[in-house]
Amino acid sequence: MEWVYIEDIARHAGKExxxxxxxxxxxxxxxxxxxxxxxxxGFMQAVIEKTNDNEELFERVRKLDIESSVVAxxxxxxxxxxxxxxxxxxxxxxVVQEPVEPFPIRKKDHGIDFLMDHRHLWIRSKRQFHILxxxxxxxxxxxxxxxxRGFVLVDTPIFTGSVGESAGxxxxxxxxxxxxxxxxxxxxxxxxxxxxxxxxxxxxxxxxRAEKSKxxxxxxxxxxxxxxxxxxxxxxxxRLQEELVSFVVSKILERASTHLLEIGRDLxxxxxxxxxxxxxxxxxAIDFLKxxxxxxxxxxxxxxxxxxxxxxxxxxxxIIERYPRMAKAFYMQPDPDRPEVVLCNDMIAPExxxxxxxxxxxxxxxxxxxxRIREFNLPLENYDWYLDLxxxxxxxxxxxxxxxxxxVSWICGLDHVREAIPFPRMLYRLKP
RNA sequence: UCCACCGUAGCUCAAUGGUAGAGCGCCCGGCUGUUAACCGGGUGGUUGGGGGUUCGAGUCCCUCCGGUGGAGCCA
Numbered sequence: 051m052e053w054v055y056i057e058d059i060a061r062h063a064g065k066e067x068x069x070x071x072x073x074x075x076x077x078x079x080x081x082x083x084x085x086x087x088x089x090x091x092g093f094m095q096a097v098i099e100k101t102n103d104n105e106e107l108f109e110r111v112r113k114l115d116i117e118s119s120v121v122a123x124x125x126x127x128x129x130x131x132x133x134x135x136x137x138x139x140x141x142x143x144x145v146v147q148e149p150v151e152p153f154p155i156r157k158k159d160h161g162i163d164f165l166m167d168h169r170h171l172w173i174r175s176k177r178q179f180h181i182l183x184x185x186x187x188x189x190x191x192x193x194x195x196x197x198x199r200g201f202v203l204v205d206t207p208i209f210t211g212s213v214g215e216s217a218g219x220x221x222x223x224x225x226x227x228x229x230x231x232x233x234x235x236x237x238x239x240x241x242x243x244x245x246x247x248x249x250x251x252x253x254x255x256x257x258x259r260a261e262k263s264k265x266x267x268x269x270x271x272x273x274x275x276x277x278x279x280x281x282x283x284x285x286x287x288x289r290l291q292e293e294l295v296s297f298v299v300s301k302i303l304e305r306a307s308t309h310l311l312e313i314g315r316d317l318x319x320x321x322x323x324x325x326x327x328x329x330x331x332x333x334x335a336i337d338f339l340k341x342x343x344x345x346x347x348x349x350x351x352x353x354x355x356x357x358x359x360x361x362x363x364x365x366x367x368x369i370i371e372r373y374p375r376m377a378k379a380f381y382m383q384p385d386p387d388r389p390e391v392v393l394c395n396d397m398i399a400p401e402x403x404x405x406x407x408x409x410x411x412x413x414x415x416x417x418x419x420x421x422r423i424r425e426f427n428l429p430l431e432n433y434d435w436y437l438d439l440x441x442x443x444x445x446x447x448x449x450x451x452x453x454x455x456x457x458v459s460w461i462c463g464l465d466h467v468r469e470a471i472p473f474p475r476m477l478y479r480l481k482p
Numbered sequence: 483u484c485c486a487c488c489g490u491a492g493c494u495c496a497a498u499g500g501u502a503g504a505g506c507g508c509c510c511g512g513c514u515g516u517u518a519a520c521c522g523g524g525u526g527g528u529u530g531g532g533g534g535u536u537c538g539a540g541u542c543c544c545u546c547c548g549g550u551g552g553a554g555c556c557a
Contacts, residue, residue, distance in 0.1 A: 081514040453557025
């Protein structure tokens with residue numbers, strides 16, 4: 051008998067097949083019983099009506115506990131009463147294992163603490179199934195975007211000898227007798243080196259921030275996609291970001307809209323996402339926030355509430371550009387017309403989802419970069435190889451980092467990034 | 483690190499300082515198409531730990547532990 055996956059079931063209507071999976075739900079009356087099965091690719095129901103010939107099977111089915119692993123055999127039947135339109139008319143069932151005790155996550159309300167403690171089991175639930183499938187499609191679309199445009203994947207290291215941009219907030223560990231090394235907060239400096247070798251480069255991997263942040267937008271370990279392009283300037287950079295985000299959203303709508311609908315996402319909001327995105331300068335943002343009554347002055351960085359207030363003004367992601375240079379990282383290129391601001395931008399997702407991209411044109415002039423490193427009181431010796439890049443054929447270049455979980459969270463309409471990654475690492479939460 | 487809130491049955495939550503309860507789950511029975519099935523019966527407690535106030539504490543106070551949300555910082 052042919053083993054088929056639930057996602058392919060429609061192609062097997064009328065045929066006798068085998069499904070290998072788990073019992074998701076069970077309902078039974080005196081004469082008819084339903085088993086809702088899942089197999090990792092989807093959910094479907096199996097049905098059995100009691101007859102003179104199948105009493106033994108019927109009794110086994112109506113007593114099966116949820117999360118029993120089973121191999122179910124039967125005929126695929128199209129039926130409008132079945133969720134999904136197809137069901138399996140059972141004629142045989144092999145139990146691989148029955149749970150040794152009742153599965154803890156049942157059809158009822160659970161608090162987040164309980165669910166997080168049971169994350170290894172929680173991911174079997176329907177909502178998590180759909181979210182993790184969307185995450186998979188988001189990452190697939192990101193890779194596709196770059197690959198179609200001739201970018202080269204450059205995997206940047208997790209262990210780094212020198213600190214990235216800021217000295218605090220890094221995880222420090224012992225590296226044999228070499229001394230201290232740090233877990234990467236960003237691969238940017240390496241991508242800057244790589245773009246001088248390969249032109250257009252990107253990475254996609256985990257990054258680590260030792261920040262004691264406890265908010266719906268923060269993870270300690272999160273996945274970031276970064277891109278860096280030689281000869282790209284500020285405007286080229288923004289255009290690339292708009293195209294990336296629009297591409298990802300359109301691919302999700304194309305391939306994963308059923309998942310989004312299952313978790314209650316309003317697709318109309320995503321269908322509006324196409325370039326160009328609205329743009330405001332930092333100056334305009336500050337004026338707007340002051341009018342809204344925020345106690346913020348020119349030179350201050352924006353917090354989550356400020357970003358949310360701005361994002362709610364637009365239906366698409368909004369680009370905020372040209373921040374004061376002292377509020378941003380040392381390596382950002384000054385605006386030639388206004389040296390007090392830098393050629394950078396953030397991209398703020400709609401509906402209050404916050405910053406999903408941080409971007410800038412990088413300083414390519416050796417002397418200016420040295421001056422900035424000194425101005426920010428950073429140890430010059432840590433940046434020896436980074437400065438080298440400015441000694442040999444330096445060119446303008448630009449890049450950005452996209453937060454994968456925040457993007458997934460926005461696309462899915464989640465209320466916390468912890469559901470956008472299979473096993474979130476959060477403050478004081480490392481299990482499972 | 484700081485601020486706020488929370489911790490009671492397996493889970494989600496009630497309980498004016500005065501006999502610890504409900505719904506769901508689970509177990510048993512019933513039900514011929516269920517969609518969070520339904521109906522009947524049963525099961526269920528060191529009220530997070532310690533100390534204190536009080537005739538009496540789930541409730542008030544102190545302290546510790548754990549959790550959630552937020553701030554700062556960022557993707």
